[in-house]
Amino acid sequence: xxxxxxxxxxxxxxxxxxxxxxxxxxxxxxxxxxxxxxxxxxxxxxxxxxxxxxxxxxxxxxxxxxxxxxxxxxxxxxxxxxxxxxxxxxxxxxxxxxxxxxxxxxxxxxxxxxxxxxxxxxxxxxxxxxxxxxxxxxxxxxxxxxxxxxxxxxxxxxxxxxxxxxxxxxxxxxxxxxxxxxxxxxxxxxxxxxxxxxxxxxxxxxxxxxxxxxxxxxxxxxxxxxxxxxxxxxxxxxxxxxxxxxxxxxxxxxxxxxxxxxxxxxxxxxxxxxxxxxxxxxxxxxxxxxxxxxxxxxxxxxxxxxxxxxxxxxxxxxxxxxxxxxxxxxxxxxxxxxxxxxxxxxxxxxxxxxxxxxxxxxxxxxxxxxxxxxxxxxxxxxxxxxxxxxxxxxxxxxxxxxxx
Numbered sequence: 001x002x003x004x005x006x007x008x009x010x011x012x013x014x015x016x017x018x019x020x021x022x023x024x025x026x027x028x029x030x031x032x033x034x035x036x037x038x039x040x041x042x043x044x045x046x047x048x049x050x051x052x053x054x055x056x057x058x059x060x061x062x063x064x065x066x067x068x069x070x071x072x073x074x075x076x077x078x079x080x081x082x083x084x085x086x087x088x089x090x091x092x093x094x095x096x097x098x099x100x101x102x103x104x105x106x107x108x109x110x111x112x113x114x115x116x117x118x119x120x121x122x123x124x125x126x127x128x129x130x131x132x133x134x135x136x137x138x139x140x141x142x143x144x145x146x147x148x149x150x151x152x153x154x155x156x157x158x159x160x161x162x163x164x165x166x167x168x169x170x171x172x173x174x175x176x177x178x179x180x181x182x183x184x185x186x187x188x189x190x191x192x193x194x195x196x197x198x199x200x201x202x203x204x205x206x207x208x209x210x211x212x213x214x215x216x217x218x219x220x221x222x223x224x225x226x227x228x229x230x231x232x233x234x235x236x237x238x239x240x241x242x243x244x245x246x247x248x249x250x251x252x253x254x255x256x257x258x259x260x261x262x263x264x265x266x267x268x269x270x271x272x273x274x275x276x277x278x279x280x281x282x283x284x285x286x287x288x289x290x291x292x293x294x295x296x297x298x299x300x301x302x303x304x305x306x307x308x309x310x311x312x313x314x315x316x317x318x319x320x321x322x323x324x325x326x327x328x329x330x331x332x333x334x335x336x337x338x339x340x341x342x343x344x345x346x347x348x349x350x351x352x353x354x355x356x357x358x359x360x361x362x363x364x365x366x367x368x369x370x371x372x373x374x375x376x377x378x379x380x381x382x383x384x385x386x387x388x389x390x391x392x393x394x395x396x397x398x399x400x401x402x403x404x
Contacts, residue, residue, distance in 0.1 A: 011112075011121030018333050018386070023124070023321055025331050027106055029152045030126050030315065037145055039104035039128050044085035046108070050075040057084050057303060058273030066110050078110035081272070083312055084300065086129050091304035094131075100138075101131040106317075119289075120318060127294070127314035131301065134309035136245055139278045139296065140252035142311050146282055146292050147258045153320055154329040158284040158291070160261050161221075163268035164246055165275050165295070167230065168217065170239030175210045185214070186269050194218050217267035224250055226264050242277070249278065274300045280313060286326030289319045335388040335403060337363030341378050342393040344368065350393045379403070 008014060015023060050067060053059040060080035067077050079085055086103055094101055106126045113119060128145060130138050143160060150158045168189075172182045181204060188196040194215060201211045213233055220226045220233075227250075230243050246264060253259040270279040271293065279295035294313025301308045324330045338357060342350025347368060354366040365387065367378060375392060382390045383403050390401040 011119070013120070019321075021333050022330050023317065025333075026153055026321065026324070027124075027126055027317060030149045030317075031104065031106060033148055033152050034104035034126075034128050034145065037102070037128075037141065039102040042086060042089065042103040042105050043107065044079070044082065044089055044105070047076045047078050048085060048088075050077050052084050052088055053077060053080060057300065058275075059084050060111055060272075064111050064113050066112050079107075080109055080111045082107055082109060082125055082127065082314065083129065083272075083274075083297065086312075087131075087297075087300045087310070088304050090129075090131050090308070091301055091306035095306055098132065100133045101129075103129045103131070105129075123319075124317040125314045126317055127312060129310060129312035131310045132308045133311075134298065136248040137252055138309075138311055139245070140249045140256070142294060142313055143249065143253060143262065143280055144256045144258055146280060146294065146313055146315075147256075147261045149315060150261075150282060150284075150291070154324055154331065155284055155320075155327070156329070157327075158261070158282060159263060160280060160282045160292075161263055161265045161268060162246065162249070163265050163270070163279045163281075164242040164277060165269055165279060166242035166245075166277055167234065167239045167266050168269055170234060170236045170242060171210075171214055171217075173238060174234070174236040175206055175214065177204070177206070183273075186273075189217065189267055190269050190271065192218075192267075220264070220266035222263055224264070226266070230266055245278070270295050272297075278311065284323045284327070286323040287319050289316065291316055291320050291323060333386050335386045337365060337387050337389075339365045339367055339378065339382045339387050339390045340393065341367050341369055341375070341390055343395065344371070346393045346395060353391065353393060353398075 053065065055062065065077040065080050067075055070076055082105060086105070090101055104127065106124065108122055108124050110122050112121055128142070130142060143162065146160055168186070177185070181200070184200060185197055188200065198211070198215060201214060216233055220230050227243050227246055231240065234240055250259055253262060268279060268281065274297045275295040276298045277296035280292065281290050282292035283290050292313055292315050296311040298309040301310055340350050340354045340357070350366055350368070354364045357364045369375070369378065379390055379401055388403055390403065392399040392401065
């Protein structure tokens, strides 16, 4: 039983020392970049009412949530997704605000997903939400931030894919496909099961020409040339407007000098059902998971009583670190701080010196030498923990060791 208590439950893990320092270093870089775009911090509760994330909101399915009951009998959940929480918060505190709201956050999410062995159930997300701006420029800003974040993290090889849910919905309207069947097709397409898509369309009696158009979504992946192909494919206004918007976004990304980092995938529809327009994914090699997900969710805030167009993204910090590690791009842990090592009869002097150094803004670790340990043991300890210096306090004076 004692040994069992040393282990964590499946899907969660400890992060400590150098790994934790590196994670915080990356988070600080990305957080600073979000601030540079004018985004301001927000923190929402780790657990909320179940209804914040229920089926109507289009978030994670119920069986993948960690649920529990409070003393009043309310069903609560550990947040599986931060976007609905921020939507609730914006509706509560900024109901009458008609100017854009820019939020950024860092927080953990919890998904009880048992279908993937080894997949973490608790992950750290860092993201941004832009509320109250429906323009293509807002979409481009989000995509530009994603790219800038990937570069700031140290990635040199990554891809950002852009899709448009409205293009798919326009085809559904053109084919006369209802909401229930659309949901089934969307699920199959998100899982790249185009055989299943063909079977479902055949069972529903969809004509061959329309079937061909829908199945062609699997081929609309690549550069801006694919947008031209998509224009020829669709004959409904809704789909064509979606393509026009993607073209506008591409032009703005050229102004950011970031267009080369993106490609288009019109068969990508996103995991969350609250997406209503542009959707974005980013990935790199070294991890089987997406590093960034995001998109436009213009109808989500309306469910909380506020009419506001919105778009956001979330970076999976844990997956980003895995990719950086496997690509050997993790940031170096800098040597910082001083170890003040004092003899047993110099503890007061050691405390005084350590305190004086801390008041100068130094990081100081005060240690008291044990008789059975040589000074070399403490020098080794300081080097392993990336300390820059050891000050050894004795009755005869202070010896300073600089660690290179």
